[in-house]
Amino acid sequence: MFDPSYPAFPVLSFLGFVLVLIPLPWHLQAWNAGTCLYMIWTAVGCLNLFINSIVWSNDAINRAPVWCDISTRIIVGIAVAIPAASLCINRRLYKIATVQSVSVSRGHKRRAVMVDLAIGLGIPIAQMVLQYVVEGHRFNLWEQVGCYPATYNTPLAYPLSIVWPCVIGLISAVYCVLTLRAFMKRRAQFSDFVNKNSSLTVNRYFRLMALATTDLLFTVPLSAYSIYLNVAKSPIYPWISFADTHGNYSHVDQFPAVLWRSSHETVVSLELSRWLMVVCAFVFFFFFGFADEARRNYKAAYWAIAKRLGMSPPSKLQSSISHSYNIKAPVRSKPTMDSISTLPVYMPRAITTPTRSSFSTRNDDTFSSTFSEDFKFPATPSSSSSSNDSHGHLPRAL
Incomplete structure (x- = not known):
């Protein structure tokens, strides 16, 4: 059929x-x-x-x-x-x-x-x-x-x-x-x-x-x-x-x-x-x-390939790409939290300094939030798979 x-x-x-x-x-x-x-x-x-x-x-x-x-x-x-x-x-x-x-x-x-x-x-x-x-x-x-x-x-x-x-x-x-x-x-x-x-x-x-x-x-x-x-x-x-x-x-x-x-x-x-x-x-x-971060990565990947073919980006564009990824940083030699496009760790107002390294799910503890620059913590449509059986059970809809 x-x-x-x-x-x-x-x-x-x-x-x-x-x-x-x-x-x-x-x-x-x-x-x-x-x-x-x-x-x-x-x-x-x-x-x-x-x-x-x-x-x-x-x-x-x-x-x-x-x-x-x-x-x-x-x-x-x-x-x-x-x-x-x-x-x-x-x-x-x-x-x-x-x-x-x-x-x-x-x-x-x-x-x-x-x-x-x-x-x-x-x-x-x-x-x-x-x-x-x-x-x-x-x-x-x-x-x-x-x-x-x-x-x-x-x-x-x-x-x-x-x-x-x-x-x-x-x-x-x-x-x-x-x-x-x-x-x-x-x-x-x-x-x-x-x-x-x-x-x-x-x-x-x-x-x-x-x-x-x-x-x-x-x-x-x-x-x-x-x-x-x-x-x-x-x-x-x-x-x-x-x-x-x-x-x-x-x-x-x-x-x-x-x-x-x-x-x-x-x-x-x-x-x-x-x-x-x-x-x-x-x-x-x-x-x-x-997202902005994705477009920067696409641009960097494109010029990485183009350079192998003998091409080079314009000076302004090259400076922009280097700045976006903290290349040739004048002060810091290691990427910081900002350089990898993440949010800092958030905690309630009443707590100013973490006193332990453990993590609790209560609202009075500190929380990690290390998500990408443009879309932090996305929620996309969920799915489920299908299943069936020989006794007439239909496959589950996703």
């Missing part, structure tokens, strides 16, 4: 894989854990879907079972990984919005990164492990789509696997609302606050708010819709035992396109789950790939 998305999907998914990784180097330099996790998970998801769409573009033959074992685990992890990365971003955004004084502590910055890694890596890994409990069989193969996990549609599958993208999205939405509320309360102080912090501008802050609002508007509705598809459009079977669920576990269901495309709900679930991954990549690049 003709695939209306071919070759558009493999082309755009690979392009999304490349584009979403472009801002990664300077975000790694700035210790932006939440945004780095978002970029890495989205890139892995796009690459995984790209490979699947190429290998199984014309059939559903089980020609690479080991790859499908890996691919389905990636899909299960990304179902919660992108919402978790968005939660890290919104959580840090809230901390910035509710503090006022400035302090620098490398220990606090490391502690903040560790907390973000525990959320952005720990939750997806736990999801991959728990998914095995409710897997009806090894995996499913869908022609024109590729490998997808096979979740047995039983009541136990919902607390262990299906509802977590929505739960994480709700927590992220709470942080988003609290951030907006904190901003509304301190509008009168905001101009003065911005004037004292050269790395933050009003425009950048409002773009930040727009990203957080986008997360609030899209994450929870899409996750709730995927739950609706599983509950209303597929039979729910009683949980009997682990052995019953994993009976004939090595079986692989194979679905030709002419079969699954005849079901509107299945088409919506599968296509939504994979296309939203590509949309996430392009949306992220839209917000970060055209």
Whole structure:
């Protein structure tokens, strides 16, 4: 059966894989854990879907079972990984919005990164492990789509696997609302606050708010819709035992396109789950790939290549590029916080000097905020992956 998305999907998914990784180097330099996790998970998801769409573009033959074992685990992890990365971003955004004084502590910055890694890596890994409990069989193969996990549609599958993208999205939405509320309360102080912090501008802050609002508007509705598809459009079977669920576990269901495309709900679930991954990549690049810092990096990379070809930038442009990256700094020989386009570490007004190197999530502790110059703590549309099973369970919408 003709695939209306071919070759558009493999082309755009690979392009999304490349584009979403472009801002990664300077975000790694700035210790932006939440945004780095978002970029890495989205890139892995796009690459995984790209490979699947190429290998199984014309059939559903089980020609690479080991790859499908890996691919389905990636899909299960990304179902919660992108919402978790968005939660890290919104959580840090809230901390910035509710503090006022400035302090620098490398220990606090490391502690903040560790907390973000525990959320952005720990939750997806736990999801991959728990998914095995409710897997009806090894995996499913869908022609024109590729490998997808096979979740047995039983009541136990919902607390262990299906509802977590929505739960994480709700927590992220709470942080988003609290951030907006904190901003509304301190509008009168905001101009003065911005004037004292050269790395933050009003425009950048409002773009930040727009990203957080986008997360609030899209994450929870899409996750709730995927739950609706599983509950209303597929039979729910009683949980009997682990052995019953994993009976004939090595079986692989194979679905030709002419079969699954005849079901509107299945088409919506599968296509939504994979296309939203590509949309996430392009949306992220839209917000970060055209920022001032990104344009400076593009310019520097262009002239680095041009110099090898015998070209040299105009003197004024060369001076501007050198100044942007603190090349030939007259006083300091090492890059400072400003030279890598990061915000300082913020702490409540009542605390002026950090007294310990530990980090607490309470509002009376210091917080690390090391985000890029133009978009600190973005919130992008979250996603969840799809899953299905041989008992009529539809794949989860992304």
